[in-house]
Amino acid sequence: MSRRVLPLCLSLLVLFTGCRPKKPTEPIAVDFVCEFRAEYNDLTATGTLTRRTAGTLLLEFSEPETLDGLSAEWDGEKVTLRYLGLSYDVDPAKLPENALGEGLLSCFDAALRGEGERKEADGKVTVNGLSGNAAYTYVYDAKSGAPLSLAIPSIPLTVTFSNTQTQ
Secondary structure, three states, X not given: OHHHHHHHHHHHHHHHHOOOOOOOOOOOOOOEEEEEEEEEOOEEEEEEEEEXXXXXXXXXXXXXXXXXXXXXXXXXXXXXXXXXXXXXXXXXXXXXXXXXXXXXXXXXXXXXXXXXXXXXXXXXXXXXXXXXXXXXXXXXXXXXXXXXXXXXXXXXXXXXXXXXXXX
């Protein structure tokens, strides 16, 4: 009986190994700094986005004027909000999934893990996937992996990235 079980187990192992999300073959930038323009509900915001590793993100806002000087940093364990010399730590689990930074971070990480459907055309890779319950479309440069745009229609959030410097 054990002679029949071993080939069956090996066959199942090979079969199910192909069911895991595949790592992308093209590069996806993880260590980068760029400018962003986000349209989020009825708010348009601009600023600088810094990402050093998976699970981390720093947003520094410059517009609108009411957000100028505000920063939000995800370090993998907490979110730190800073404004006018004050800082406040927040448990990421207490932030809504549709928060601007949470949306960016979860989509970046999902694409990095190889989740979603990828299509390459005109030097760009488009990833259509799900992050939590939200569908997203993430577009990045096929050669450098630099982010170009991200859309999460259910929030609604549209972000364009420019002047990206990858490390």
